[in-house]
Structure formats: C-alpha cells, structure tokens
Amino acid sequence: MDCTKPGTGARHVELSKPAIEGGSPVRATTLPYARQWLGEEEIAAVTETLRSDWITTGPRVVAFESAVTDYCGARHTVAVTSCTAALHLALNALGVGPGHEVITTSLTFSATPLAAVYNGATPVFADIDPVTLNINPDCIEEHITPRTRAIAPVHYAGCPCDMDPILALARKHGLAVVEDAAHAIGAVYRGRPIGTLSDITCFSFHAVKNMTTAEGGAAVTDREDLARTMRTRRFFGVARDAWSRASSDKPWEYDVSELGFKYNITDIQAALGLVQIKKLDAFLERRKQIAAAYDAAFSGMEQLTLCRVPHETDSAHHLYVVRIRPGFFRVDRDGLLAALRSENIAANVHYKPVHLHSYFMNTYQTKPGSLPECEQAGNTLITLPLFPAMSHSDVQDVIQAVQKLCSWYAA
Numbered sequence: 001m002d003c004t005k006p007g008t009g010a011r012h013v014e015l016s017k018p019a020i021e022g023g024s025p026v027r028a029t030t031l032p033y034a035r036q037w038l039g040e041e042e043i044a045a046v047t048e049t050l051r052s053d054w055i056t057t058g059p060r061v062v063a064f065e066s067a068v069t070d071y072c073g074a075r076h077t078v079a080v081t082s083c084t085a086a087l088h089l090a091l092n093a094l095g096v097g098p099g100h101e102v103i104t105t106s107l108t109f110s111a112t113p114l115a116a117v118y119n120g121a122t123p124v125f126a127d128i129d130p131v132t133l134n135i136n137p138d139c140i141e142e143h144i145t146p147r148t149r150a151i152a153p154v155h156y157a158g159c160p161c162d163m164d165p166i167l168a169l170a171r172k173h174g175l176a177v178v179e180d181a182a183h184a185i186g187a188v189y190r191g192r193p194i195g196t197l198s199d200i201t202c203f204s205f206h207a208v209k210n211m212t213t214a215e216g217g218a219a220v221t222d223r224e225d226l227a228r229t230m231r232t233r234r235f236f237g238v239a240r241d242a243w244s245r246a247s248s249d250k251p252w253e254y255d256v257s258e259l260g261f262k263y264n265i266t267d268i269q270a271a272l273g274l275v276q277i278k279k280l281d282a283f284l285e286r287r288k289q290i291a292a293a294y295d296a297a298f299s300g301m302e303q304l305t306l307c308r309v310p311h312e313t314d315s316a317h318h319l320y321v322v323r324i325r326p327g328f329f330r331v332d333r334d335g336l337l338a339a340l341r342s343e344n345i346a347a348n349v350h351y352k353p354v355h356l357h358s359y360f361m362n363t364y365q366t367k368p369g370s371l372p373e374c375e376q377a378g379n380t381l382i383t384l385p386l387f388p389a390m391s392h393s394d395v396q397d398v399i400q401a402v403q404k405l406c407s408w409y410a411a
C-alpha cells in the first residue's frame, strides 16, 4: 500500500493496537496514578525518632504544627491522625451536631460528607461547576435551610474553589466554612494561601497526597478558640496531653473536661512531615511542570475536555483529570480506563459521586439525576498519573498511551 498518496489508508497504518486487544503495551511496568517520594533524609528523621525517648505525640508534633502554620501563613495548626479526623473535629468544634445540615460537593472522597455524619448532622450536596469540577457557588444558596450550619467546599484536584462568593454566602446566612483542602496544601486563591481563608482548613498527609506523614492530617485556623477546642478534643477532651503534662508538677493529674476523641498523631509521623514540608514547594513545582506538559499535549484534542484552572488561582495540581467527550469514542469511560490500565498506565477515577453510593442513597435518600453536572463528570472523567517522582519518559508514556487509545477508539 502506498501511504504517501492521500486517502489510501495512511491513518490506518499509524494506528497501533491497544494492549487490551492483544497489541503491545506502551510501557512494560505499571505506572501508578500517585506515589509518595521519600529520601534518605526522611528515613534518617524517622530513625532518629525511633531511637529517642518519645515516639508518640511530643516535641516533633509541636515542631510540625509550627512548620504547617508558617507554611500557610496561618495562626494555629492542630495535627491529627487524618484529614477525615480534622474534618470531624473542625465541624465538631464549630458546634455542628444532630439536626444540622452541612452543604458540600458530591464530587469528593466520602470523608467530606462523613465528617458531618460523624457529628450527627446531615450532608447536603450542591452541584459543581463543569469547568473546574469544584462546587458551584451559584448552586449553594438553594440548599440553605434554617438547619444549615456550615459549608464544606473541597478544592478538587488542588484547584481552589471560588471562595469569595462562598464566604459571602456564609456571612449572609451566618454559616461556618470548613475547607476540605486534602488536595490543596500550597494552593493560592487570589493571592491568599489556602489555610488563611475560612474558619478552619483541613489538610491530608496520606501517602498519595502532595506531602505525606504516611497517614495524617491537620486543621488550620486563625481562631484561637477553635484551635484550643480542637486541641482538647483531639485527645479525649483532656486539655493537656501527656507531653505537656510530662514536665508539670503533677504529671499524673488529668481531667476529661469535654467529649473528645483519639486523634493525636505521633512524633514518628511528624518527623517524616517535617522533612516533607521542606520539599513541598519543589514537589509542587514539578507537579505544575507535568500538568503543563499534559495540557500542551491534550489541549488540541477535540475528544478530550481539560479542567481549567481559573487565572486568579494557583492550583496545587494534586490530580490531573481529563474528561472524555461521549460522542467522540466507540467505548465508554470504563472501557477507556481498562484499556489505559492494560497499557500499564494505572489511571483512576476521582470520584464516583458520593450521593450515588448506596449508604448515602439508603440513609439520606440521595438520588441519581439530582446533580446533573456532577453525575456527568463522574461518568466521563479519568485521573491520569501525576506525582513529582515521575520521570520525563513516564510523562511521555502517559501522553503516548492517551493519544494511542484516543485514535484507536475514535468514533
């Protein structure tokens, strides 16, 4: 066949068969969608802690809290076992309880609405903006009732929500705002760092997040009263933990003054976090470069819709998400995801909308069809690998696999 003549099947020659159909994969080993990046410095810091006298909540937690406070430019940090714990404690400290409602997005990890549930409150879901996939501020007010106590926006993929209208709504209706910033440490909204905008901001240091303590989280606030309450309730409702008691006259004496939980983080984890937070800006810079490489490769492809970061924000680029345009493929999203995985690109989905999980449908009567933009996104989005330790050739593999499958499965 003469492929130099137009219209003689030159396009066919370029197509390579997907691995899922028996072709050879783009790469030989699996590329995960996210992975931690630890070095000798982290190993040394953890080892030193293990050799010290104090391994649970102690001086390294105090130092880690200061490091997070300084990084964000906030006033107080309460480090806890997870972002889930931070969200629970944050709503708890703000007085959210039975009979109350918390408005959030459904395109999130279940931890966000569950934080309301743990406090006896009801999660209420507002629809998203289809461009950023963040909660749409214009969709919040219709859900506000006399029972609403808080709004819990999630900075999806690390891109800050449009906070000014959300904060204005909260002020107008007397509501608290708790940010789920599990994806967003280091992100900036209109020149203001995430962590300085609302009542309480919650971060995650889970292994796949932008920096890690293996498992861990933090609640950051400018309000001294909330910081004090969260600190007490992080450890059973005891105002002074074992470390601060250790140096007092009566180290055996303690008082449970209110209902608290067991959410304290260890010095082993804080030692890890103290090293990771020093590297965070370099991690974010590398994430930004990779996201830019993906944007450049995919922005001309009419089969894909990219998420846009509004110009007034700096994303923390936690996830790189593309949406497939349904009429442009011979397969659905799950088919494409399976094909990508066969190419050894472990793409993922963030998220199946929370209101479509059976627990929420059975308990809160949430229904398919109630959040059209969120559901449409939930059916069409794919999270591509993005983590700072990716090499240039890892990035090229992802681009090549996406281009290969888009051509092969083009409608």
Ligand SMILES: *Cc1c(COP(=O)(O)O)cnc(C)c1O
Residues within 6 Å of the ligand: 081, 082, 083, 084, 085, 108, 109, 111, 112, 154, 180, 182, 183, 203, 204, 205, 206, 216, 217
């Ligand atoms: C990871 C994540 C959480 C929970 O964080 P943990 O530290 O694992 O509890 C909450 N919300 C979102 C959006 C997340 O991605």
